[in-house]
Amino acid sequence: MEWPSHGGQPTQIKKLFTLSEQHPILDFSANLNPLGPPEWVRDAWIDSFNQIVVYPDPSYLDARTSIAEREGLRPEQVVLTNGGAEAIFLTAKRVQGGKALVIHPTFGEYEQACAHYGIHIERLYLNEAEQFAFPYEQVLEAISNVDVIFLCRPNNPTGTAVEENSLRDIMDLAVHSGVLVVIDEAFADFMISPNKELTTWLETYSNLVLLRSMTKMFTIPGVRLGYALTQELTASAMRADQIPWSVNSAAAALVPILIRDTTFVKATKEWLIEQWTSLRSNLIALGYDVSSTCTNFYLLRDPQRIEQTQELYVFLLNNGLLARHTTTFPGLDGRYLRLAIRSSQENEQLLQLLSRWRVES
Ligand SMILES: Cc1ncc(COP(=O)(O)O)c(C=O)c1O
Structure with missing residues (x-):
């Protein structure tokens, strides 16, 4: 399978996984600021x-x-x-x-x-x-x-x-x-x-x-x-x-x-600190490993099922959430997912899916 070499390409991913064009996608694969662009x-x-x-x-x-x-x-x-x-x-x-x-x-x-x-x-x-x-x-x-x-x-x-x-x-x-x-x-x-x-x-x-x-x-x-x-x-x-x-x-x-526009940058940083503090502790509480990030994305893996990262990727995708695969990163070789820090509502959807993954798969 030929993976796209960048995040943020939902159309290619849908084609790759033969999903319909209408399949909903929340894009966690591109590391973009969800607060932007400024008005x-x-x-x-x-x-x-x-x-x-x-x-x-x-x-x-x-x-x-x-x-x-x-x-x-x-x-x-x-x-x-x-x-x-x-x-x-x-x-x-x-x-x-x-x-x-x-x-x-x-x-x-x-x-x-x-x-x-x-x-x-x-x-x-x-x-x-x-x-x-x-x-x-x-x-x-x-x-x-x-x-x-x-x-x-x-x-x-x-x-x-x-x-x-x-x-x-x-x-x-x-x-x-x-x-x-x-x-x-x-x-x-x-x-x-x-x-x-x-x-x-x-x-x-x-x-x-x-x-x-x-x-x-x-x-x-x-x-x-x-x-x-x-x-x-x-x-x-x-x-x-x-x-x-x-x-x-x-x-x-x-x-x-x-x-x-330093006001926008400052507001983004304040938002990010708040988001990551709660998201990180929720992910850890669910039993996931996360990298010690200092920015707006992080690596995640399920330590209970390290070999099944690709299945987790597909599970998220089928449920409308696009992560960044890591197969094209030497040194990771697909063992992690990279996820952007999104709005609190979107992060909540991620947490719900990750807790379902624990139970359903
Ligand atoms: C570390 C890093 N540098 C540079 C770039 C390129 O940024 P731009 O979209 O401004 O060309 C990216 C894009 O993903 C990146 O992750």
């Missing part, structure tokens, strides 16, 4: 209609300046991208034909970008037996053999985050060895544990590239907006590698407003 996005999008008759500013200076102001950086350090995905490919291109370190299970796009640019991949694995602990020592050992390290913080799909002290050691060694460190912060806005902003690290580390996505927090996967933050030379090389006008004008016009 003003619709009006802003409609307002930008007039701009479709002109080309976007190819330098995206307004958008980049608004990001730079918010991050305390210079616009020259910002690359506006067509989603976080374009930013990943642009960083991979920096080390075309070289070697990369990827720590699994993690987001599949790093390997795809590496394959695209002929980059050889060294793989390490989070320690599943110790709550997906980060393989700190092994990473330090591997650094001098590679040209780039891709780190996902918080990590998709585990929701865990490498500790700041470990990260600092990695950065120190990597800068010394001339290794590029790409930290994908697509989910950093959601971090419910203390999250020191890494942007100030750009002053110290010329080898650091931070990747951001506006997709997840603002629930705009169809808009395609992301950005990279790095030192000026790297940023300028990345911009030069972009397809001209890779971000459309309506999307670019949203950036200054999105970046200033």
Whole structure:
């Protein structure tokens, strides 16, 4: 069976499982903010209609300046991208034909970008037996053999985050060895544990590239907006590698407003903390294992029936709830399900199904 390689694809999944188009689906497979998009996005999008008759500013200076102001950086350090995905490919291109370190299970796009640019991949694995602990020592050992390290913080799909002290050691060694460190912060806005902003690290580390996505927090996967933050030379090389006008004008016009909407981000975090606190304790009370996430999704497995994760997936799907399978994540190989944290009503539906799974299956 050929599984889709991303979450959020209910139509393909229905086809794969020969379910009718009308089969109801609550989508827990894409890690999107259920509170979004903010209400003003619709009006802003409609307002930008007039701009479709002109080309976007190819330098995206307004958008980049608004990001730079918010991050305390210079616009020259910002690359506006067509989603976080374009930013990943642009960083991979920096080390075309070289070697990369990827720590699994993690987001599949790093390997795809590496394959695209002929980059050889060294793989390490989070320690599943110790709550997906980060393989700190092994990473330090591997650094001098590679040209780039891709780190996902918080990590998709585990929701865990490498500790700041470990990260600092990695950065120190990597800068010394001339290794590029790409930290994908697509989910950093959601971090419910203390999250020191890494942007100030750009002053110290010329080898650091931070990747951001506006997709997840603002629930705009169809808009395609992301950005990279790095030192000026790297940023300028990345911009030069972009397809001209890779971000459309309506999307670019949203950036200054999105970046200033800190109220929405704050409200989301408060909501998330409340949701996860109660959901987590309910899942544990039902006897499920959950990963120690610090963001808006988590891994789940039934310790009483570890071998039957696929049956659990199908049981949920048949009952209208779409989880993210983990068969395409090396290091998980289908033994867990990844679930987004949804609204309290939807989370309640999940809990009801998971308690039925205990009794009925
Ligand atoms: C860790 C991570 N980085 C980047 C992306 C890409 O985000 P975007 O939709 O903005 O391209 C995703 C999407 O799932 C992701 O999970």
